[in-house]
Structures are given as structure tokens and as C-alpha cells.
Amino acid sequence: MKVYLKVWRQRHARDAGRFVDYTVDGINPDMSFLEMLDVLNNRLISQGEDPIAFDHDCREGICGTCGLYINGRPHGPVARATTCQVHMRHFKDGETIVIEPWRADAFPVIKDLVVDRSAFDRIIQAGGFVSVNTGQAPDGNAIPIPKEDASKAFDAATCIGCGACVAACKNASAMLFVAAKVAHLARLPQGRIEARERVLNMLTQMEEEGFGGCTNTGACEAECPKAISLENIALLNREFIKAKCAL
Amino acid sequence: MELKPQHGLLKSLVAKKILMALTGLFLCLFLVAHLSGNLQLLIPGYNGRLQFNSYAVFMTQFPLIKIISYVLYLSIIIHVLDALVLTIRNRRARTVDYAVKSGYGSTFASRNMGILGTLILIFLVLHLANFWYKYKFGEMPYMVSPEGYFVSQKGEAIAGAVLRDGHLWVNGVDKGPAMKDLYEVVRLAFSQLWIVAIYVLSMIPLGYHLAHGFQSGFQTLGLRFGRAFSLIRTAGLLFAIIIPLGFAIIPLIFYFFPEKLN
Ligand code: HEM
Ligand code: SF4
Ligand code: FES
Numbered sequence: 001m002k003v004y005l006k007v008w009r010q011r012h013a014r015d016a017g018r019f020v021d022y023t024v025d026g027i028n029p030d031m032s033f034l035e036m037l038d039v040l041n042n043r044l045i046s047q048g049e050d051p052i053a054f055d056h057d058c059r060e061g062i063c064g065t066c067g068l069y070i071n072g073r074p075h076g077p078v079a080r081a082t083t084c085q086v087h088m089r090h091f092k093d094g095e096t097i098v099i100e101p102w103r104a105d106a107f108p109v110i111k112d113l114v115v116d117r118s119a120f121d122r123i124i125q126a127g128g129f130v131s132v133n134t135g136q137a138p139d140g141n142a143i144p145i146p147k148e149d150a151s152k153a154f155d156a157a158t159c160i161g162c163g164a165c166v167a168a169c170k171n172a173s174a175m176l177f178v179a180a181k182v183a184h185l186a187r188l189p190q191g192r193i194e195a196r197e198r199v200l201n202m203l204t205q206m207e208e209e210g211f212g213g214c215t216n217t218g219a220c221e222a223e224c225p226k227a228i229s230l231e232n233i234a235l236l237n238r239e240f241i242k243a244k245c246a247l
Numbered sequence: 248m249e250l251k252p253q254h255g256l257l258k259s260l261v262a263k264k265i266l267m268a269l270t271g272l273f274l275c276l277f278l279v280a281h282l283s284g285n286l287q288l289l290i291p292g293y294n295g296r297l298q299f300n301s302y303a304v305f306m307t308q309f310p311l312i313k314i315i316s317y318v319l320y321l322s323i324i325i326h327v328l329d330a331l332v333l334t335i336r337n338r339r340a341r342t343v344d345y346a347v348k349s350g351y352g353s354t355f356a357s358r359n360m361g362i363l364g365t366l367i368l369i370f371l372v373l374h375l376a377n378f379w380y381k382y383k384f385g386e387m388p389y390m391v392s393p394e395g396y397f398v399s400q401k402g403e404a405i406a407g408a409v410l411r412d413g414h415l416w417v418n419g420v421d422k423g424p425a426m427k428d429l430y431e432v433v434r435l436a437f438s439q440l441w442i443v444a445i446y447v448l449s450m451i452p453l454g455y456h457l458a459h460g461f462q463s464g465f466q467t468l469g470l471r472f473g474r475a476f477s478l479i480r481t482a483g484l485l486f487a488i489i490i491p492l493g494f495a496i497i498p499l500i501f502y503f504f505p506e507k508l509n
Binding site for chain 1: 251259262263264338341342343345348352360466469474
């Protein structure tokens with residue numbers, strides 16, 4: 001396979017940046033998207049050029065580190081997949097592929113396609129935890145939790161913090177991420193104790209980081225590799241109302 | 248866990264969005280009331296004219312309705328200002344935009360609520376200038392019964408009454424205020440094609456605004472519980488079709504089938 005790439009290149013945070021065209025030939029359709037970029041980078045390195053910087057770690061869809069905005073969609077054309085789980089067979093031979101970094105003022109570009117997502121870390125630090133020691137695995141079984149709550153908490157807990165929701169949202173809102181974290185803990189007795197502080201702290205931090213607000217477009221849910229549901233945002237809103245009414 | 252210092256309630260994005268939802272859903276309720284009132288325009292003959300004009304009197308004079316109408320004006324103002332503040336704030340969250348966008352996973356309406364709302368606002372201003380302002384402050388025709396008598400606000404045709412300063416007088420005795428003929432203003436307006444066109448076309452952005460807004464309002468208020476939400480979604484789509492269609496049909500009938508109203 002052969003593809004034509006338009007890749008966002010930006011030397012550093014304050015560089016203006018621009019698109020650079022590359023042609024990559026001899027691609028195996030079963031290569032992952034990141035492996036295709038590895039092939040290109042090897043060539044760039046051997047030519048003495050600066051390789052394209054992009055984030056990746058596990059390359060098995062579980063860490064949330066990778067994240068490229070491919071042809072107008074975070075994590076590319078495959079539903080429920082992180083960028084590392086997208087393969088070249090999902091593209092046409094001879095296709096032009098535009099690759100951009102996540103765009104959000106709260107996620108400033110560090111270099112090329114790498115953005116600084118530490119805003120998410122600070123949101124977690126603001127309240128995405130429980131302060132008490134919840135014990136070992138057997139202690140978990142000592143508190144019965146309705147199946148429905150447990151399943152929904154688990155679903156919310158699958159958020160890998162990749163930021164595709166922010167990248168997809170027209171408001172660069174982090175509501176789906178915050179909602180996943182709040183809902184995960186709000187549905188469990190261990191999380192109820194600090195539910196009020198958590199939701200207020202995390203939302204305040206989200207706003208301070210410069211993310212936008214939610215307008216319920218649903219783009220985040222559609223693009224989330226872990227299918228985190230908008231239901232969690234409704235729950236987040238309920239938690240917010242409860243927290244504000246408790247004063 | 249310590250509670251971080253909180254900004255004022257109205258600085259919170261979620262609080263602002265909740266205000267948006269409350270005012271928006273209140274406006275949805277208003278649309279239902281307004282449409283049911285307006286459909287009286289389609290009752291044929293003198294009875295229809297009398298009923299509609301009496302309804303207009305009721306709507307401007309009954310104290311409770313007056314209070315509700317002030318809540319309504321306030322809701323519109325809050326909804327619009329809040330929309331402006333939120334839209335600007337949300338734009339600022341991404342000052343460098345993508346070169347390629349797909350809009351995947353979101354509807355046209357959801358991505359363009361601000362523009363749709365602005366179109367509704369423009370219509371609203373025209374509409375209020377057209378009927379509401381005229382009714383309250385402008386030159387109005389007065390209701391005349393088939394026998395050619397002026398009609399009081401209670402709906403009684405008063406034989407031999409003359410009109411002075413908006414009141415009916417018989418032999419120098421004030422018989423109370425005369426009924427304004429809003430129906431006639433509507434009829435005249437809807438006999439002009441361009442006005443009919445504006446009224447009908449403006450229902451399209453309203454439909455799209457509601458198609459997203461109705462269900463979005465419930466989601467914003469956290470009113471989303473399992474399967475019930477798909478009912479809300481369906482109800483929202485029906486609402487977004489039926490309400491604008493109901494409004495649009497009135498100018499269309501006035502323009503194309505005026506004989507049906509005689
Ligand atoms: C009859 C008039 C109107 C009705 C019934 C209405 C209804 C609604 C509803 C139900 C919502 C959803 C609230 C939420 O998601 O929380 C909404 C949102 C919104 N409305 Fe309206 N609205 C009307 C007029 C307007 C006007 C005149 C404007 C602007 C100038 C406007 C701009 C907006 C915006 C920007 C949103 C937020 C959309 C979003 O979050 O994506 N609306 N409206
Ligand atoms: S909610 Fe989904 S898209 Fe957003 S950070 Fe979590 S896994 Fe990624
Ligand atoms: S590299 Fe870990 S999810 Fe893609």
C-alpha cells in the first residue's frame with residue numbers, strides 16, 4: 001500500500017507549526033497506524049531528518065497514551081479503537097491522510113503531534129480519588145453492591161484518559177472524562193462519602209484548565225474508544241445539582 | 248477531601264448550562280400554550296374572530312398571565328444572554344482549530360444551536376414588532392360585529408356606540424374599553440406573501456433547535472434514567488416537528504385558503 005500523509009509538524013510549543021507532506025510506500029495493510037508512522041520515522045532518521053513526535057506506550061489499546069486526530073476524527077476511522085488499534089487496512093491504497101494533534105487550549109502542543117494532557121492529571125488530583133484506605137480484594141467483597149451499580153461503575157472505570165472526548169468535542173469540553181471519573185466513584189459506597197467535594201472540585205478544576213462546557217452534541221460518546229456513555233454526564237449533572245443544593 | 252474554593256454559582260459552566268435548560272424547557276412549554284392559543288385563528292367566521300380577540304384580551308389583562316408573561320420575557324433574555332456567554336466561552340476553549348473536521352457522531356442541529364437560536368431571535372424581534380408591539384402601543388383596528396356595531400372587551404356588540412380614546416360611548420356614557428381587532432392585523436399580515444414566507448421559513452430553524460434542545464434540556468438537568476430517555480428523545484423529535492408545523496400552517500391557510508376562514 002501507498003499513502004499520502006499531511007502531518008502537523010511543530011518544533012516546539014511556541015513554533016507556529018505547519019502541515020508537511022510525506023509519501024509512505026510499501027505498507028503492509030496489517031500494520032498498525034503507529035507502525036506505519038514508525039516506518040516513516042525510520043526513513044526520516046536515516047535521512048538525517050527530525051522524526052515525527054507522537055505519543056504511544058502500550059500499543060494494545062489500554063493505556064490511552066496514543067492519540068492522533070486522523071482525517072477529522074480522534075483515533076481515526078475505526079469505532080471504539082485507540083489510534084494504536086487502527087490498522088492500515090482501514091484506509092484505501094493511495095489515500096491522503098491528514099494527521100493533526102488533539103486541539104484544545106487546555107492541551108497545548110508540545111511537539112508535532114504530542115500534546116500536554118497533564119490538565120487531566122490535575123483534574124484527577126482535584127478529586128478523582130477516595131481518601132480512605134478501601135482495603136484489599138476480600139474487603140471489596142464485604143460490601144455488597146447491586147449488580148447494576150457495579151456494572152455501571154465498571155463501565156465508567158474503563159475510561160483510559162486518552163482525551164479523545166476533548167478532541168472530538170466542538171467545545172473542547174472534558175465533561176465525558178470528568179463524568180466517567182465522577183460516575184465511577186459516585187456509584188460505589190466507597191465513593192459516596194466524598195461525592196460532594198469530588199464533583200465540585202473536579203468541575204472547578206476542569207473550568208480552570210480552560211476546557212469548554214458541554215452542549216450534549218454526543219461527539220465524545222461516539223468517538224470514545226471505551227464507549228463511555230453520555231448517561232454519565234447526566235449523572236454528573238445530577239451530582240452537581242445535589243452538591244449545590246446541599247450547600 | 249478538602250473542598251476547593253468555589254467560584255460564584257453563575258461562573259460555573261454546568262450551572263450556566265442548567266439555566267439554559269430551565270429557560271429553554273420553559274420556552275418549550277410556552278410554545279405549546281402559544282400554539283394552542285393561535286390555532287383559534289383557524290376557527291371560521293365571526294365566532295373565530297371574536298374568540299381569538301377575546302383570547303387576546305384575556306392574555307393581556309388577566310393578572311396571572313401577566314406575571315407569567317414577565318417570566319417569559321425574562322426567560323428569553325436569560326436564555327439568549329446565557330447562550331452568548333456560553334458560546335463565546337466554548338469557542339475560547341479551542342482557539343486553534345482543526346484543518347479537517349468530520350462532525351462525526353453529532354447532529355447538524357447540535358453543532359449549530361447558536362446560529363439556529365440567532366435565527367429564532369431575529370424572527371422573534373420581527374414577530375413582536377409585527378403583532379405584540381402593535382397590539383400594545385400601535386394603531387389598531389377595532390372589532391366590529393356583523394351588524395356593524397363596535398364590540399366591548401367582554402365580547403358584546405353595543406348598538407349605537409361610538410369610539411373615543413379606545414372606549415365605547417353611548418350617549419356620553421362610557422361603556423368600557425373597545426375590543427381591538429388583532430385578528431384583522433393577523434389577516435392583513437398573512438395576506439402578504441413575504442410575511443407568510445418569513446413566518447413559514449423561520450419554523451425550520453425552530454424545528455432544528457428543538458430537535459436538539461428538547462432532549463438536551465433533560466440531559467442537562469440529569470433527567471436521564473435508562474430506557475425512559477429514549478422516550479424523551481422520541482418525544483423531542485415529535486415536538487420539533489409538530490410545533491413548528493402547527494405554527495406554519497396558520498399563515499399558509501390565511502394566504503392560500505382565506506375562503507375557508509369566512
Ligand atoms: C422559542 C424559543 C426557544 C426555545 C423553545 C429554545 C429551547 C431550547 C432548549 C430546550 C435548549 C436546550 C437546553 C440545554 O441543552 O440545556 C436550548 C439551548 C440553546 N438555545 Fe434555545 N430556545 C429558544 C430560543 C433561543 C434563542 C432566541 C437563542 C439565541 C439567540 C437560543 C440559543 C440557544 C443556545 C446557544 C443553546 C445551547 C445549545 C447547546 O448547548 O448546544 N435559543 N434552547
Ligand atoms: S471518556 Fe473516553 S475519550 Fe474521554 S478520556 Fe476517557 S476513554 Fe478517552
Ligand atoms: S498506545 Fe496505549 S492505548 Fe494506544
